[in-house]
Amino acid sequence: MSELVAALPMYDWPEVRDEVDAQWVLLRDAFRQKGIDAPEAIVRRNGDLPPVPGGIRDAAGALIAPDPATLPPDELDFHRLWLHPLLLFAQTCWGPMELGLSRHVQVVGQPSYDAYEGGQGExxxxxxxxxxxxxxxxxxxxxxxxxxxxxxxxxxxxxxxxxxxxxxxxxxxxxxxxxxxxxxxxxxxxxxxxxxxxxxxxxxxxxxxxxxxxxxxxxxxxxxxxxxxxxxxxxxxxxKGLPFITARATTEKTVRAMREALAGLSEQPRIQRVG
CATH class of the missing domain: 3.40.190.10 (Periplasmic binding protein-like II)
Known part of the structure; x- marks a missing residue:
C-alpha cells in the first residue's frame, strides 16, 4: 500500500464527494500507468495523514509545521497537508503559494476552467x-x-x-x-x-x-x-487557477511522469497540463 498522500480538497463539497473521488480514480490510474505508486484514495482528515514524528521540517531542517498526529483528527488543515513530506498530489491556491508555500512544493499542473463562466483554460x-x-x-x-x-x-x-x-x-x-x-x-x-x-x-x-x-x-x-x-x-x-502541487522532495522523474499523465488526460474536464 502506498504511503504517499493525495488530496483534492478545494472543491470537495459534501454533495460532490463521489465526483471528486471519481476524479481521483482517473488521476490515480493514469499515474499508476506511469509507474507512480499513487495512493488508493484521497485524504479528507488530519487523521488520515501519516505521522511525522518531531514535526514537518523544510530542506534546511527548520520546523515549519507540527506533526499531523497532533492536530484534531476529524478536521483537515490545508497548510499541513500541503507541507507534508509525503505529498504526491494536491490542489492549492496561488494566494498561499505567493505567501511562502511555493518554497516547499513543486507545481505539477493546472486545472482547466473551461466548463465555467469566468474561466478559460488554466x-x-x-x-x-x-x-x-x-x-x-x-x-x-x-x-x-x-x-x-x-x-x-x-x-x-x-x-x-x-x-x-x-x-x-x-x-x-x-x-x-x-x-x-x-x-x-x-x-x-x-x-x-x-x-x-x-x-x-x-x-x-x-x-x-x-x-x-x-x-x-x-x-x-x-x-x-x-x-x-x-x-x-x-x-x-x-x-491562474488553483495549481496541482507535490512535495519539494518528490523526484524529478516522478514529477515528469505526473505531467505526462496529466497531458494524456488533457481531454478530460478540469484537467490541463502545465507548460
Missing part, C-alpha cells in the same frame, strides 16, 4: 456577488478583464473566505488598486471561512459583497439554496 476569475435586486446582473467579460462596479460596492460590507485566498480577496484587492481604489472602499470587512459561507452570509443580510471563484459559484448554484438569493454584479480579472 485561468479563472471570481464573481462579485450581492443580493438579488441590489445591482444589475452582468456576464463575465469575454476578454477576461476586470469588471468592478465601484459605485455599487462603495460603502458596502465585504466578506471573504480567508486572507490568503487569491479568489476571495487578493485578486479583488489588485483589481481595485488598478482602478485607483483599495479595500477601504468597503465600510467593513469580515472573514467567513469559506466561499459557501460567504454566499449564505450575503443571502441572510449579514454582509453585502463577496468575491466567489467561478467554480465555487457553479457549485453553489447546484447545491446551495442561498445562492438563489444572490446575483453576480461584477467580475475580477482572470488569473
Amino acid at each position: 485561468l479563472y476569475s471570481s464573481a462579485l456577488v450581492m443580493r438579488i435586486g441590489e445591482g444589475p446582473e452582468v456576464r463575465s467579460p469575454a476578454d477576461g478583464s476586470a469588471l468592478i462596479p465601484l459605485d455599487l460596492i462603495r460603502g458596502k460590507r465585504f466578506i471573504f473566505n480567508s486572507l490568503d485566498s487569491m479568489s476571495g480577496i487578493i485578486a479583488l484587492t489588485r483589481d481595485l488598486q488598478a482602478a485607483g481604489e483599495g479595500l477601504d472602499i468597503f465600510s467593513s470587512r469580515s472573514e467567513s471561512g469559506g466561499h459557501r459561507a460567504s454566499i449564505v452570509a450575503i443571502a441572510e443580510g449579514r454582509a453585502d459583497v463577496a468575491a466567489i471563484d467561478c467554480e465555487s459559484w457553479a457549485l453553489a448554484q447546484r447545491f446551495e439554496p442561498a445562492a438563489r438569493k444572490v446575483a453576480i454584479v461584477g467580475w475580477t480579472g482572470r488569473r
Whole structure:
C-alpha cells in the first residue's frame, strides 16, 4: 500500500464527494500507468495523514509545521497537508503559494476552467456577488478583464473566505488598486471561512459583497439554496487557477511522469497540463 498522500480538497463539497473521488480514480490510474505508486484514495482528515514524528521540517531542517498526529483528527488543515513530506498530489491556491508555500512544493499542473463562466483554460476569475435586486446582473467579460462596479460596492460590507485566498480577496484587492481604489472602499470587512459561507452570509443580510471563484459559484448554484438569493454584479480579472502541487522532495522523474499523465488526460474536464 502506498504511503504517499493525495488530496483534492478545494472543491470537495459534501454533495460532490463521489465526483471528486471519481476524479481521483482517473488521476490515480493514469499515474499508476506511469509507474507512480499513487495512493488508493484521497485524504479528507488530519487523521488520515501519516505521522511525522518531531514535526514537518523544510530542506534546511527548520520546523515549519507540527506533526499531523497532533492536530484534531476529524478536521483537515490545508497548510499541513500541503507541507507534508509525503505529498504526491494536491490542489492549492496561488494566494498561499505567493505567501511562502511555493518554497516547499513543486507545481505539477493546472486545472482547466473551461466548463465555467469566468474561466478559460488554466485561468479563472471570481464573481462579485450581492443580493438579488441590489445591482444589475452582468456576464463575465469575454476578454477576461476586470469588471468592478465601484459605485455599487462603495460603502458596502465585504466578506471573504480567508486572507490568503487569491479568489476571495487578493485578486479583488489588485483589481481595485488598478482602478485607483483599495479595500477601504468597503465600510467593513469580515472573514467567513469559506466561499459557501460567504454566499449564505450575503443571502441572510449579514454582509453585502463577496468575491466567489467561478467554480465555487457553479457549485453553489447546484447545491446551495442561498445562492438563489444572490446575483453576480461584477467580475475580477482572470488569473491562474488553483495549481496541482507535490512535495519539494518528490523526484524529478516522478514529477515528469505526473505531467505526462496529466497531458494524456488533457481531454478530460478540469484537467490541463502545465507548460
